[in-house]
Amino acid sequence: MHTSQKRRAHRANRNNGFFAPGFGNIINEILNSPLNEVVTDKPKKHTYPQANVISQDGTYILSLAIPGVAKEDVSINIEKNKLTIKSEVEENTDAKYRLREFNYAKFERAFNLSDDVDTDNISAKFENGVLTISIPTVEEAGPQKVEIA
Amino acid sequence: MNTNGIASNPAFGKIFDELFNRSISDIIGTDFTTESPSVNIIETDESFEIEVAAPGLTKKDFDISLIKDHLIISADRKTEAGESAPTFKRKEYDYKKFSRKFRLPNTVDKESVKAKYDLGILRVTVDKTPEAKEKGPRTIEIN
Numbered sequence: 001m002h003t004s005q006k007r008r009a010h011r012a013n014r015n016n017g018f019f020a021p022g023f024g025n026i027i028n029e030i031l032n033s034p035l036n037e038v039v040t041d042k043p044k045k046h047t048y049p050q051a052n053v054i055s056q057d058g059t060y061i062l063s064l065a066i067p068g069v070a071k072e073d074v075s076i077n078i079e080k081n082k083l084t085i086k087s088e089v090e091e092n093t094d095a096k097y098r099l100r101e102f103n104y105a106k107f108e109r110a111f112n113l114s115d116d117v118d119t120d121n122i123s124a125k126f127e128n129g130v131l132t133i134s135i136p137t138v139e140e141a142g143p144q145k146v147e148i149a
Numbered sequence: 150m151n152t153n154g155i156a157s158n159p160a161f162g163k164i165f166d167e168l169f170n171r172s173i174s175d176i177i178g179t180d181f182t183t184e185s186p187s188v189n190i191i192e193t194d195e196s197f198e199i200e201v202a203a204p205g206l207t208k209k210d211f212d213i214s215l216i217k218d219h220l221i222i223s224a225d226r227k228t229e230a231g232e233s234a235p236t237f238k239r240k241e242y243d244y245k246k247f248s249r250k251f252r253l254p255n256t257v258d259k260e261s262v263k264a265k266y267d268l269g270i271l272r273v274t275v276d277k278t279p280e281a282k283e284k285g286p287r288t289i290e291i292n
Contacts, residue, residue, distance in 0.1 A: 029271040047187070050241035050242040051241050051242075052237065052242060053237060053238040053239040054236055054237055055236050056236070065202075065205065065241075066204070066269075067202040067203070067204040067268060068202065070268070096175075096191060097190065097192075098197070099188060100189050100190075101188050101192040102187035102189060102200075104202075127267070128204055128205055129203075129204030129268050129269015130204045144262060149252075
């Protein structure tokens with residue numbers, strides 16, 4: 001590595017932290033914050049929770065990342081083909097935040113389920129801040145053939 | 150806001166608000182995967198509390214180290230033997246491997262770093278030095 005490059009890397013390294021002053025701080029904030037916070041340029045009051053969906057043996061497994069949320073505060077609702085997960089905790093904290101990148105106290109996320117979902121057999125568990133919802137699908141009945149008599 | 154020509158138009162103002170009060174991911178969808186966890190830092194009279202939102206991990210996946218005046222919080226979760234790679238239909242987060250670094254101010258006691266993992270949040274507490282702790286109001290006696 002070139003000497004000046006090394007020096008630059010060292011400088012970047014030194015400034016890469018929340019408590020670091022000046023430019024390094026801004027860079028760190030931009031690189032570490034979700035895109036929407038950078039774009040809207042204002043701290044978001046609540047965080048939109050992220051979801052992963054995997055498909056496993058005919059079952060969809062939805063994992064919603066809601067760290068810090070208590071199990072009893074989450075409600076899961078299925079209406080027609082819409083799955084809604086929400087929490088409506090009114091928080092009254094006077095904690096002094098030096099940095100606030102997340103707040104999952106209040107959120108709502110909805111998913112449209114496809115027609116082949118077996119809505120009666122949806123189950124959920126909650127572990128380490130991840131809400132996992134298993135959504136089984138039913139074998140779709142093939143197109144029915146009508147015999148011509 | 151109301152003196153602004155654009156926003157005073159009720160119809161347009163509504164759209165404007167709708168767009169800007171929502172995160173961009175609500176509109177365009179989150180088609181990228183977040184790999185760096187979000188962090189809150191709370192200051193109390195006694196300490197700083199760093200909350201790292203890294204759901205879905207276990208205690209042993211984390212590594213917290215102190216190098217000079219930097220606190221480095223990282224995770225590296227190895228795929229367990231026999232664990233097959235799942236087929237993702239949608240992948241918005243993946244906190245299996247990350248590193249975040251914080252420069253500690255001089256006002257903290259570096260020996261006091263404590264951490265616990267609960268509900269998907271890693272809470273790292275760093276105590277302030279006795280000199281930096283906020284002291285309550287006190288009365289000075291006049292001799």
